[in-house]
Amino acid sequence: MSFDKLWPICFLLFIPVIILIYMLKQKAKKVEISSNMLWKEVYKNLEATTPWEKLKFQWLMVLQILLIILFVLSLMSPFILSGSKKTSSLIIVIDSSASMNAFYDEDTRLERAKKNALEYLDTIPDNTKVTLIECNNQATVLATNEENIMTLKSKIKQIEPTYASGDLSLSANLVNSIMAQQPDANIVYYTDSQFENAYEKSNIYSVYKEKVNVSVDYVSYGMADGKITVITKITNGSSDSVTTDVTLYEQGTEHILGMETLTLDAMSSEVVYFEGIETDSDKVYVKSSKKDMLMEDNIGYLVLEKQMGMKVLLISDGNVFLEKALASVEGLDVYKAQEITSAEGLEEYDLYILDGKSMENIPENKSILLIHPEANEYVSAKESGTSVSLKLTNSEITNYIDGFSFGVMETDLYEVPTWAKSFISTGEKSAGYYGEYNGRKIAVIGFDFHQSDFALQAEFPILMYQMTQYLLQQGMLSQNSYLACDSVEMKNVKADVNLEIKNPAGISETYTSNGNYISYEKTNELGFYELNDGNETASFSVSYPTESESYVVPAATEVAETGFVVKLAQGMVQLRNKIIYIMLALLLLEWLVYKKTK
Amino acid sequence: MENIFDLNFFQKLNTLKLNSYIRTKQGMSGERKSGAKGSSVEFSDYREYFPGDDLRRIDWNVYGRTEKLYIKEFMEEKEIPFTIFLDTSASMDFGEKKKSIMALQLTAAFSYLALHHMDRVKIELVGTGQENNILNARKTNNFTNIINGLKDVEFQGETYFLEKIKHTPMKQPGISILISDFFDRKRLEEAISYLRYKKQQVIILHILAREELESQEEGTVSFVDKETKEEIKVTISQSVLKMYEKTRKEFVRNIEEQAKKFQAAYVLAFSDESLEEVILDKLQKTHCLIQNK
Numbered sequence: 001m002s003f004d005k006l007w008p009i010c011f012l013l014f015i016p017v018i019i020l021i022y023m024l025k026q027k028a029k030k031v032e033i034s035s036n037m038l039w040k041e042v043y044k045n046l047e048a049t050t051p052w053e054k055l056k057f058q059w060l061m062v063l064q065i066l067l068i069i070l071f072v073l074s075l076m077s078p079f080i081l082s083g084s085k086k087t088s089s090l091i092i093v094i095d096s097s098a099s100m101n102a103f104y105d106e107d108t109r110l111e112r113a114k115k116n117a118l119e120y121l122d123t124i125p126d127n128t129k130v131t132l133i134e135c136n137n138q139a140t141v142l143a144t145n146e147e148n149i150m151t152l153k154s155k156i157k158q159i160e161p162t163y164a165s166g167d168l169s170l171s172a173n174l175v176n177s178i179m180a181q182q183p184d185a186n187i188v189y190y191t192d193s194q195f196e197n198a199y200e201k202s203n204i205y206s207v208y209k210e211k212v213n214v215s216v217d218y219v220s221y222g223m224a225d226g227k228i229t230v231i232t233k234i235t236n237g238s239s240d241s242v243t244t245d246v247t248l249y250e251q252g253t254e255h256i257l258g259m260e261t262l263t264l265d266a267m268s269s270e271v272v273y274f275e276g277i278e279t280d281s282d283k284v285y286v287k288s289s290k291k292d293m294l295m296e297d298n299i300g301y302l303v304l305e306k307q308m309g310m311k312v313l314l315i316s317d318g319n320v321f322l323e324k325a326l327a328s329v330e331g332l333d334v335y336k337a338q339e340i341t342s343a344e345g346l347e348e349y350d351l352y353i354l355d356g357k358s359m360e361n362i363p364e365n366k367s368i369l370l371i372h373p374e375a376n377e378y379v380s381a382k383e384s385g386t387s388v389s390l391k392l393t394n395s396e397i398t399n400y401i402d403g404f405s406f407g408v409m410e411t412d413l414y415e416v417p418t419w420a421k422s423f424i425s426t427g428e429k430s431a432g433y434y435g436e437y438n439g440r441k442i443a444v445i446g447f448d449f450h451q452s453d454f455a456l457q458a459e460f461p462i463l464m465y466q467m468t469q470y471l472l473q474q475g476m477l478s479q480n481s482y483l484a485c486d487s488v489e490m491k492n493v494k495a496d497v498n499l500e501i502k503n504p505a506g507i508s509e510t511y512t513s514n515g516n517y518i519s520y521e522k523t524n525e526l527g528f529y530e531l532n533d534g535n536e537t538a539s540f541s542v543s544y545p546t547e548s549e550s551y552v553v554p555a556a557t558e559v560a561e562t563g564f565v566v567k568l569a570q571g572m573v574q575l576r577n578k579i580i581y582i583m584l585a586l587l588l589l590e591w592l593v594y595k596k597t598k
Numbered sequence: 599m600e601n602i603f604d605l606n607f608f609q610k611l612n613t614l615k616l617n618s619y620i621r622t623k624q625g626m627s628g629e630r631k632s633g634a635k636g637s638s639v640e641f642s643d644y645r646e647y648f649p650g651d652d653l654r655r656i657d658w659n660v661y662g663r664t665e666k667l668y669i670k671e672f673m674e675e676k677e678i679p680f681t682i683f684l685d686t687s688a689s690m691d692f693g694e695k696k697k698s699i700m701a702l703q704l705t706a707a708f709s710y711l712a713l714h715h716m717d718r719v720k721i722e723l724v725g726t727g728q729e730n731n732i733l734n735a736r737k738t739n740n741f742t743n744i745i746n747g748l749k750d751v752e753f754q755g756e757t758y759f760l761e762k763i764k765h766t767p768m769k770q771p772g773i774s775i776l777i778s779d780f781f782d783r784k785r786l787e788e789a790i791s792y793l794r795y796k797k798q799q800v801i802i803l804h805i806l807a808r809e810e811l812e813s814q815e816e817g818t819v820s821f822v823d824k825e826t827k828e829e830i831k832v833t834i835s836q837s838v839l840k841m842y843e844k845t846r847k848e849f850v851r852n853i854e855e856q857a858k859k860f861q862a863a864y865v866l867a868f869s870d871e872s873l874e875e876v877i878l879d880k881l882q883k884t885h886c887l888i889q890n891k
Contacts, residue, residue: 028820028831034692034810035781036823036830038849042842043832 002119008075014068022061063590067583074579089129089182092117093171095191097136098163098484098549102293109207110161113190116205117156120188121149131178137164137485139171162524163296163484165545172197193552208554211293212238215550216300219286223330228277232286232300236264237551244290248274251283251528283528283539296526297550301541303480310472311348315340316355321455325464351471356448367441367471372448378437379444382412388426395423397434397466406454411447441471476531480540488520488540502530610878616711616773617888643671678772679720680712685778686725688824691753693807695870698753700805701777703873708775709744724762726755756825760785763792771797779805780853790860800862801886804853807869
């Protein structure tokens with residue numbers, strides 16, 4: 001039996017108090033005797049031997065002492081760790097993903113999981129071979145077939161919280177390969193969320209407990225007339241309504257740029273607009289004031305790019321839909337042409353949109369958007385499809401509109417090149433993809449907008465906006481908004497130049513590019529990161545992975561079909577309730593004894 | 599008091615005599631053998647006649663045979679002073695059958711035995727608050743006075759045996775009888791020692807009440823001393839009772855040992871025992887009392 005808390009032991013001090021009370025309250029019967037001489041001698045001996053002889057055995061006192069002991073026991077939350085079959089080997093998998101940072105009354109989910117794992121180690125037989133795996137956005141083996149409990153405990157204590165997005169399904173491969181060698185091993189998972197591919201007959205100890213949480217889901221912005229509109233989405237994931245202040249701050253000076261007070265119903269979201277914002281800073285953040293179990297997801301970071309006057313050349317026979325969509329994108333100067341006859345004067349544009357036109361005379365390394373193109377070096381062999389239903393798939397340029405479906409009369413369908421990613425698809429074929437090839441950003445759309453009603457939908461300008469943002473992006477960073485533990489790919493870094501990266505904690509590290517490419521992995525700190533290569537500076541933000549980690553689905557109570565058993569309440573058999581029942585029975589007994597003695 | 603001493607009891611008492619090894623040459627004549635030569639009927643010795651001797655005591659038969667004058671000597675019989683130290687403290691007034699009654703009865707019985715054998719009796723009442731604390735008698739017909747005196751004895755206050763004994767004049771050897779519950783035993787040894795120094799044959803009559811032996815119920819009890827009114831609170835458990843029993847036995851054994859040490863006779867009597875049992879059985883067994891020849 002183990003105990004959750006030890007501080008209630010101090011209540012045991014009441015036991016001597018009760019004994020003292022019983023000693024003091026004893027009413028002495030007066031008896032006249034011939035002489036006290038003999039009793040005086042007895043009394044002297046009594047004091048010399050046992051002072052407790054003064055205390056008469058009383059059932060009521062014994063019951064009350066028992067009640068105090070049980071009361072203390074119940075406060076100490078005794079439990080028995082269950083579900084551990086006695087085997088010679090054990091695999092412990094501990095979830096250290098972002099959601100494990102959720103804080104309850106005393107500790108975080110991760111701390112609770114570590115504590116439970118440490119307690120569990122005390123219950124296993126000696127010489128058990130233990131493999132310890134930490135899992136966040138990847139599974140890491142911390143110890144293999146380790147028999148030394150102290151070493152294992154030390155490794156568990158060293159597990160640090162991360163803001164990585166992931167669940168224990170990432171450990172499946174590791175666990176399977178270990179189980180192939182040790183088929184009788186006992187597996188114990190410590191996590192807060194449901195996950196797939198749990199090994200059969202394993203034990204999952206859930207540290208999930210529902211509590212209030214409000215999150216800043218995303219922060220975005222738009223620019224008009226030099227003024228900024230910041231858009232943010234706030235979600236209340238708890239089962240009660242919540243009131244919170246949502247404030248837009250300027251990074252560095254911490255000036256308040258805007259504030260809204262929101263009352264969110266249970267399990268609801270609301271979008272907040274901060275309009276007409278003027279700031280000299282290129283970094284702002286939105287913060288929800290609600291103190292909840294996960295404070296990290298209460299802040300959304302945003303890097304503002306004030307790139308103005310980007311020049312776009314639209315080469316088309318006429319495409320009103322496209323022109324209108326491009327006109328709505330702030331900061332674009334759109335030039336139109338029907339044909340490109342010579343390369344003269346073409347260098348000055350940042351983006352070329354070829355609506356059914358060939359790529360002749362287009363300068364190298366400039367971004368291009370190819371609409372319904374002929375085959376060229378970026379467009380491989382194609383097949384055609386008619387009356388096809390297309391769907392926007394999840395990608396960088398389809399944020400907030402992925403999953404949207406529309407029909408098209410006729411479209412080209414492609415095999416997606418290895419350097420590209422599809423964003424419009426039907427089945428396994430792609431009708432649109434984007435990517436970077438030989439230093440040039442390319443997007444391909446396989447159909448003429450006139451062949452579809454997509455251009456009439458509200459999602460069309462959003463797609464065009466995000467696409468032009470992607471294609472016009474320059475500098476070292478391909479994007480300036482990342483989630484924690486994402487890998488930041490930095491390109492166009494000049495060779496043999498020292499690039500200094502300063503994280504939100506103010507710690508700087510210097511990198512030297514190797515072939516104008518740096519991959520930066522240390523993004524476990526939330527906030528703004530600064531890049532400086534001596535000439536150029538840039539920033540990117542790292543936010544909490546709200547979508548996957550703020551509102552996890554707790555592990556189910558029992559999942560019989562997959563063969564594993566989920567133990568709730570920290571995987572322990574709590575004895576508190578049983579003790580309370582015994583206390584009630586003792587109270588009844590005490591009352592009966594009291595009535596009888598009265 | 600009179601009811602106890604019925605005819606039958608007196609007849610039995612008459613058959614008894616206090617056995618004394620005391621030989622005294624002092625005091626008045628009595629029935630006890632003494633070291634002095636006197637005029638009793640018991641022959642003692644012959645000695646040659648000296649001028650001045652009483653001519654009536656010359657043994658003429660011897661003169662006829664030996665033509666020498668011899669005087670016939672006889673034993674002188676003397677009285678022995680009996681001093682009864684009776685504890686009249688409040689502790690004696692205890693028990694369903696009070697210890698004081700047994701003490702008075704024994705005092706009366708010893709007085710009777712003494713007077714019956716021509717001895718002198720002095721009763722010293724040992725206890726604070728006794729105004730007239732001495733009862734004296736020498737003749738049998740004074741027994742009624744003693745009985746009347748004992749009737750008026752009140753048992754109150756505390757006991758101071760040693761002080762009392764030291765202030766009691768004892769000019770000649772005698773018999774001292776101590777009747778008490780001896781709950782002031784600390785200085786008892788000194789008292790017996792003093793009496794032995796004063797050539798007293800000591801008889802200790804230790805009287806206890808049956809209640810003083812019986813176990814108390816378990817629980818917290820405040821015991822009030824009858825003499826001093828002092829209270830003592832004790833929580834009685836089985837182990838405490840065992841300790842009390844051990845202490846009580848130790849107490850009795852201690853007094854008995856002190857008596858043995860100074861060759862004093864010791865008799866333990868309980869207040870609920872019959873007087874006959876104590877006198878005719880217990881005291882006879884100690885050879886304090888012997889059959890009268």
